[in-house]
Amino acid sequence: MISWNLYSRGDKIFSIVVSLLIGMFTIATLYPFIYIAAVSFSSGFAAQAGKVVLTPIQLTTEAYKYILVQPEFWISYRNTFIYTIGGTILSLLFIIPAAYALSRPQLIGRRYFNLFIAFTMWFNAGLIPFYLNMRDLNLLDSMFGIILAFAVNAFNIILLRNFFESLPQSFEEAARMDGANDFQILWKVFIPLSKPAIATITLFCIVARWNGFFWAMVLLQSEDKIPLQVFLRHTLATLSDDDEFAMTQLEAAYSAETVTAAIIVCSVIPVLLVYPWIQKYFEKGILLGGVKE
Amino acid sequence: MxxxxxxxxxxxxxxxxxxxxxxxxxxxxxxxxxxxxxxxxxxxxxxxxxxxxxxxxxxxxxxxxxxxxxxxxxxxxxxxxxxxxxxxxxxxxxxxxxxxxxxxxxxxxxxxxxxxxxxxxxxxxxxxxxxxxxxxxxxxxxxxxxxxxxxxxxxxxxxxxxxxxxxxxxxxxxxxxxxxxxxxxxxxxxxxxxxxxxxxxxxxxxxxxxxxxxxxxxxxxxxxxxxxxxxGFIGSPPMNQMQGVVSGTPSGKQVMIGDAAFAIPDNISVSDGQQVVVGVRPEHFSMTPDDGSPAIPISLNLVEPLGSEALLHATIAGQPVIIKAETNGDIKHLSGISQVYAPRNLVKIFDAESGVVITGQHGS
Amino acid sequence: MNTGSDKRHVTTVTTTRKRTLKQKLIWLGDHFRNEWQIYLMLLPTIIWMILFLYKPMYGLQIAFKDYSIFRGVANSPWAGLEHFETLFTNDQFIRAFWNTIKISFLNLLFGFPAPIILALMFNEVMNATYKKTAQTIVYLPHFISSVIIAGIVITAFSPSVGIVNTVLGWLGIDSIYFLTKPEWFRPIFVGTGIWQEAGFGSIVFLAAIAGVSPSLYESAVVDGASRWQMMWKITLPSILPTILIMLIIRIGNVMEVSFELIILLYQPATYETADVVNTFVYRQGLQSGRYDFAAAAGLFNAVVAFVLVMIANTLSRRYSRTSLW
Known part of the structure; x- marks a missing residue:
């Protein structure tokens, strides 16, 4: 890149204007989070009066106290961890060996296997047959069902397969001549060499699991199995028109809005904690998938 | 084992x-x-x-x-x-x-x-x-x-x-x-x-x-x-290859490349008028008529000094050749060279069409 | 000594090394003896796909049946095209279909250029720390669940407490209950999409920009071009292939509106503009239990989507040597 000192006056003005626009967009992206955090720490009265703009008004943690004493909140939080960790591990157990096999030129019918897997990205039976299939498999209202039924994703397989194919062939050949079998090659050579790609896929799995909402809502009935997102949804839907809640909030210094905001904050915090750690991977990882030379 | x-x-x-x-x-x-x-x-x-x-x-x-x-x-x-x-x-x-x-x-x-x-x-x-x-x-x-x-x-x-x-x-x-x-x-x-x-x-x-x-x-x-x-693959620079025609003389067989005559071993089974490729390694050219081979006129284009040796880029009857010559620490004397010798025993003859070598006793 | 050259004169007898059946079987036996492990590695995924993705495709036949829970998919009586006839005369479905198209079109019109503009702008930012920080922040919403996004939108647009109405109040405008107004649904939905995805979407374009040879810019500087001119004359044309591919992908996904967010944001008052095919399927099938009818709607959606994806892939192959998968 050309050094700033060599910019003409016009270029400098242009660059500064663009930087300011970027700054505005960044603030616009960030603002809703700040706003929600501010609401969550404000009193119900202040929030209801629409006074919260940037910082908490009448600072209080009542909304959090209201949430954190609810056992359902903790159960759903725990469930989300189970779904996220279990689901991600299961996904990797499916995806990594499959991607390895599909990257091997010696696999007979490789083209057809690839087509078999890719086809599921282009054509989807849709909600109803999937739901009925889950019922036929006896996986309704089952934690294991949720973990298993969303374990594999064609896009992730193809992404990792592309990465494996991009590794120099000689790594595999050298290991093979050293006497390694395919499981050893995968475990001792390919997986260590593919850390960025596997990290990316792990990230995609974790994010999908952590945020998974629709199917958990549809498939799970028991209160003790629902993940955080479904709990959040229930709370959002019931808080505002819950008469009993409306009665209590005047004295309690929290409102439907501050409680909602508090739940949102609780749900986003884990994402924010892992986000910087994963960020370095996904920029590279996103480019591994789909579009292939 | x-x-x-x-x-x-x-x-x-x-x-x-x-x-x-x-x-x-x-x-x-x-x-x-x-x-x-x-x-x-x-x-x-x-x-x-x-x-x-x-x-x-x-x-x-x-x-x-x-x-x-x-x-x-x-x-x-x-x-x-x-x-x-x-x-x-x-x-x-x-x-x-x-x-x-x-x-x-x-x-x-x-x-x-x-x-x-x-x-x-x-x-x-x-x-x-x-x-x-x-x-x-x-x-x-x-x-x-x-x-x-x-x-x-x-x-x-x-x-x-x-x-x-x-x-x-x-x-x-x-x-x-x-x-x-x-x-x-x-x-x-x-x-x-x-x-x-x-x-x-x-x-x-x-x-x-x-x-x-x-x-x-x-x-x-x-x-x-x-x-x-x-x-053409072995040797650096590789063997020079020139298109020529066989012609017999009283003193033995030779290949004519334009006006330049290359003496070749007598026992090589070629016939008069045959199209052949003459191969001479750059280092096999000689500046002196050691074995009585005829002088070959060259027109020198360029001298590339490598140190103890130099590469002479020249043409023989219009066909490019590279000749390796000793410098003895100085290349001035090389720039005036107008003729070289190709010792008869070091000249190789190949069939012009197939590129296969033509040897003495058993031609292929 | 071995002379190989003369072999070239023997005009090559076409050496087709056709294996006999026996040789083929021996070869296959060797192959599976040596390579069985890779088949074992692939097997779980294949079984999973059959069980969870291909079996439902078989189950799609209920779109042509009078589905009864008790008889199951295979044993329910055929109904021919009855459900499709009902479907195409159903005002709600037709509305949902056009809503899908309209929302997708708006997404394309406003949501597609946003990450490109953002990437071009990021490219002009000189301060590396500033750029990195801004990127970190604008990628973030991509990782936030739709429930939370919906929660934020509902809170921000709430008539009593929402920041949007608070600001409108400062300007002397009466508060609007945005989420009950059909005319506001699409702008809010599309705007939310841009807010959530523009940053993350810019990654692909930033990578394309990073691939542009620096010497192009250097020679332009020597020629006296301004940054503005370079953006238009170098950067944009250089990333045009990427733009084209991403556009084709977008067109292929027209039928895929993020219905999760719609389910979370719409209400009967806004069905008029917000209801899309998938939300329609969800209500008819999973909420009202009309499985066969809803499956028909879903099948129609899936077939249209499949055709669009196939067209997109063909276009992409033609224009860019690259296939999308």
Missing amino acids: TSVILDKVAKSYGNLEVVHNIDLTIESQEFVVLVGPSGCGKSTTLRMIAGLEEISGGTVSIDSRVVNRVAPKDRDVAMVFQNYALYPHLNVANNIAFGLRIRRTPKDEIAKTVADVAAILGLTDYLDRRPSDLSGGQRQRVAMGRAIVRRPKVFLFDEPLSNLDAKLRTQMRAEIKQLHKRLDVTSVYVTHDQVEAMTLADRIVVMNDGYIEQIGSPMDLFMNPVSTFVA
């Missing part, structure tokens, strides 16, 4: 045959170099010996055992790859030990063997380093260490020096040769660099278009190329 025998070995991809009926016997402890331009099938041949490519036809035997259907790991061969294939996540010691670990060799034995190999290759101080922290030459040594640690029956080298710079290449070339002397293991080495082939090989196999052009010792190939292809 391991020989490698290729019997009518062929390789095809679909309907495209890339290696055709190769016959080659590599003796025990011999160092054989497969050389040829890219795409000539030399790497494919090596990979068939290694077991990395399926053999489409014929048989490969290692130690009198046909290995066509034997997995690479069971052939007891080791290979050094062009890009070294060093595992970036393992340090030098673990890279070298990889094959032993896979084969579940006892730990103390692994440690001892790795130490021995590291000592041979001068890697003892680098065992804890990752490949990314090594120089090109050190990586090359680790790659060789990984091959020799298993004490295989056959070493295979796939252009192992092509990623090194010129100076390092010369040095590693010497190390490979010393290593071979020390370990005495049958070795097959693939390269496109004829200098490497000449310096390393007991025997060179020149390949072209999936066929073997010639097999012979380095000096044999240099002095007696069987075809214009080999003549």
Whole structure:
């Protein structure tokens, strides 16, 4: 890149204007989070009066106290961890060996296997047959069902397969001549060499699991199995028109809005904690998938 | 004591045959170099010996055992790859030990063997380093260490020096040769660099278009190329090749290139008026008429000094030639040269159409 | 000595090395003996796909049946095209279909250029720390669940407490209950999409920009071009292939509106503009139990989507040498 000192006056003005626009967009992206955090720490009265703009008004943690004493909140939080960790591990157990096999030129019918897997990205039976299939498999209202039924994703397989194919062939050949079998090659050579790609896929799995909402809502009935997102949804839907809640909030210094905001904050915090750690991977990882030379 | 025998070995991809009926016997402890331009099938041949490519036809035997259907790991061969294939996540010691670990060799034995190999290759101080922290030459040594640690029956080298710079290449070339002397293991080495082939090989196999052009010792190939292809491939600069016509004179046979006459050995079976290619190595031209060969007029275009020698870029009857001449520390005297001599016994004659050499007793 | 050259004169006898059946079987036996592990590695995924993705495709036949829970997919009586006839005369479905198209079109019109503009702008930012920080922040919403996004939108647009109405109040405008107003649904939905995805979407374009040879810019500087001119004359044309591919992908995904967010944001008052095919399927099938009818709607959606994806892939192959998968 050309050094700033060599910019003409016009270029400098242009660059500064663009930087300011970027700054505005960044603030616009960030603002809703700040706003929600501010609401969550404000009193119900202040929030209801629409006074919260940037910082908490009448600072209080009542909304959090209201949430954190609810056992359902903790159960759903725990469930989300189970779904996220279990689901991600299961996904990797499916995806990594499959991607390895599909990257091997010696696999007979490789083209057809690839087509078999890719086809599921282009054509989807849709909600109803999937739901009925889950019922036929006896996986309704089952934690294991949720973990298993969303374990594999064609896009992730193809992404990792592309990465494996991009590794120099000689790594595999050298290991093979050293006497390694395919499981050893995968475990001792390919997986260590593919850390960025596997990290990316792990990230995609974790994010999908952590945020998974629709199917958990549809498939799970028991209160003790629902993940955080479904709990959040229930709370959002019931808080505002819950008469009993409306009665209590005047004295309690929290409102439907501050409680909602508090739940949102609780749900986003884990994402924010892992986000910087994963960020370095996904920029590279996103480019591994789909579009292939 | 391991020989490698290729019997009518062929390789095809679909309907495209890339290696055709190769016959080659590599003796025990011999160092054989497969050389040829890219795409000539030399790497494919090596990979068939290694077991990395399926053999489409014929048989490969290692130690009198046909290995066509034997997995690479069971052939007891080791290979050094062009890009070294060093595992970036393992340090030098673990890279070298990889094959032993896979084969579940006892730990103390692994440690001892790795130490021995590291000592041979001068890697003892680098065992804890990752490949990314090594120089090109050190990586090359680790790659060789990984091959020799298993004490295989056959070493295979796939252009192992092509990623090194010129100076390092010369040095590693010497190390490979010393290593071979020390370990005495049958070795097959693939390269496109004829200098490497000449310096390393007991025997060179020149390949072209999936066929073997010639097999012979380095000096044999240099002095007696069987075809214009080999003549043009071996030697640096390669043999000069000029189109000419045979004509008999009272003093013996000669080939006319324009007005220039090249005396040729009398027993060569050519007839008057035959179109041939005359081959003379740049270093075989002489400035003095040692054996009574006729003077050949040249028109000199350029003198390239190399130090003790110089390359004269000239034309003989319009056809370009390169002549290597001694400088004796000065090139001034070379710029005036207008004629050279080609000693009769060093002149090679090839058939103009097929490029095959025409020899004395038994013409082909 | 071995002369190979003369072999070239023997005009190559076409050496077709056709294997006999026996040789083929031996070869296959060797192959599976040596390579069985990779088939074992692939097997779980294949079984999973059959069980969870292909079996439902078989189950799609209920779109042509009178589905009864008790009889199951295979044993329910055929109904021919009855459900499709009902479907195409159903005002709600037709509305949902056009809503899908309209929302997708708006997404394309406003949502597609946003990440490109953002990437071009990021490319002009000189301060590396500033750029990195801004990127970190604008990628973030991509990782936030739709429930939370919906929660934020609902809170921010709430008539009593929402910041949007608070600001409108400062300007002397009466508060609007945005989420009950059909005319506001699409702008809010599309705007939310841009807020959530523009940053993350810019990654692909930034990578394309990073691939542009610096010497192009250097020679332009020598020629006296301004940054503005370079953006138009170098950067944009250089990333045009990427833009084209991403556009084709977008067109292929027209039928895939993120219905999760719609389910969370719409209400009967806004069905008029917000209801899309998938939300329609969800209500008819999973909420009202009309499985066969809803499956028919879903099948129609899936077939249209499949055709669009196939067209997109063909276009992409033609224009860019690259296939999308």
